[in-house]
Amino acid sequence: MRDAVLIIDLDNYTYEVEHRPDLFEKWLGGTGVAVQLMREHMNPKADPLSPENVIVFATGPFTPAYPLASKTVAMFKSPLTGNLGESHAGGRTATSIAAAGYGAIVIKGASKKPVYLVVENDKVHFRDGRVLWGIPDSLIVGRIIAENEPGRGTRTMMRIGGAGEKLVRYSCVTTETYRHFGRLGLGAVFGSKKLKALIVRGRKKYLPADAKKYREVYDEIYRMAIESDAMKKYHLLGTAANVIPLNELNALPTRNLKAARFEKAEEISGEALAEYNLGRRIACSHCPVACIHLAVLRLPYENEPYFFRTIMISYDYELIYSLGSMLGIGNRDDLLRLIHRVETYGLDAMSTGVCLAWATEALERGIIGEKDTLVKLAFGDVEGYLKAIDFIYEQPTDFYKHLAMGVSHAAEVYGGKEFALAFGGNEMPGYHTGYAAVLNYLTGMRHSHLDSAGYSLDQKAKELSPEETIDRLIEEESWRQILSSLVVCFFARGIYTPEVISKAFEPLGYSISPDELKKLGREIYREKARLKIDLGFNLDELSIPRRIFETPSLHGELSEDFVKKALEYYKKKLREML
């Protein structure tokens, strides 16, 4: 297994490589290894925006051996929640880190002046980033670096836009233009380290232990990926396929979740986007599916007739929810303009949408005034939101300074916690499906819907008790630790079953049974929970915005009692586990 860990110290502009077979053999890679590296390198008390914070990028043993092992795990202390930060992204990051020879990269310290880093096989170059600093548009930053650095076609380029520089707590790191380490504020951690970008390239090879078997298993997985139904959803409309079904189920958060059904859902659905806007599809490295859907937005010049800008914008369900229904935006061009603006600054779309939805309602209720927002915010009004996104980056008033720290923080300062839709400090994802979703947001290690897929459980099973719900969520999240340690795309979870994974390990010279894999998943879950608690996580401090109980979900009106019972049970389970 690839076991090299590259440790970069921005305090002194030095680096070293450690070989850690112990880590990779026990914890596979990705999340499993990242948790351990965080433990080794970071003071759990660290201020997330201080040089003490540490960033880990970890890839897994299936990259670049097999298709769909296309993801990288980033781990850090989140400046948004003050707790565990973990975010996954595709693009070319995983295959490039592997091609440079590394299982993981650890970045410590902080540079005095802006820099960007180029990792090239065994070397790390610390490049002067002063000229790039202050360029707010992450797309432009990408183009400039692309002109200067070799490695077309094989390099990865992770970078921040203006939001990361300005330490917006929910700024992201963008990779290959359209993929993101989106959630929990990795962009601000880059910004605090004066790190504008990280480029990785290389050309390393690995040899399978069993040549014949390797090609056979590869072909088997490849065929499943292109032929089976396991990935059909992502083959066709992409995640945007969810808009209409969730709306029909009364689960699509609308206008700051004052409703869970949006009358204009049709207009911004995956179907409509595919029919009217879909311009191209592209893929992460080593993925045959190409689920990245790019919409074409044609915008006329303001003052000159028959001139158009033609912009390609990547869309997914989460963005349609957060910058569409959540803001009452039911016009596709408006939605795409908002997505593009968020992309430009390198903001997390979900957090931005939720923050703006809260601000709109707070303004409606008179908790804040237009002197705070500088612009009128109203559900459905795109112009106001476009300006407000500029202001989240520019932070011209105290209000925007607070809003740039997340919706929980802003509601702490101004009030309106009942309708500030965040869990554990992380803005809510787009599923108001019921108890499992809410409990997933609360107990998931990243407070992300992808932790334990509560939204999916809600749609599958209706009559679960609080205890059963928690058991199912823990089981799912434990298994997902294996997927995110390999690191395969979660969309390929139907292909990478315990049996297939076990079989795929064999030709690589590593043996692990399906049962051992499941057991290891539970161990990684436990290790992560430990880390989270060391970082200060306290279940008793979790609060739930009242709005969740007011707006009926797919499961009707939710009862607080159910959630309380479930949380008590979760607490007990966690205690037993630790």
Place this chain on the structure above:
Amino acid sequence: MKRLVVEDIEKCVGCGLCMFACSRKFAKRPEIGNSSSAILPVSLSGFERGATVIFCRACEEPPCAQVCPSGALKPKKGGGVVYVESLCLGCHYCVEACTLNAIFVREDGKIAVCIHCGYCADYCPHGVIAYKEVEA
């Protein structure tokens, strides 16, 4: 004579499956990664703007073979080159000589060049490249 050809470049999604396939092409010693890959899909500043898939086009008078000082690259009958790895010095004159930038440097400093075996074509999920009979 069968050749690897580009069928429809506009369909390329930039997945790189062709590149990873090329490293696996030898049944006896398939490699994992891109070191020995002789095909490279690149974008026009982002795959949303389109792609170029770079590989040897089997020239009749290959400039790479003309500059090779050691006889490692020899013109093949019908176009393209034969690469004898053991003779390769790693001087990269051929890399410079190729107008298409279709000769790649491996991890060990030797080179990778397309031998038109067609293995990669089976792994392009979108019909961008194909292995076809062409007139010599």
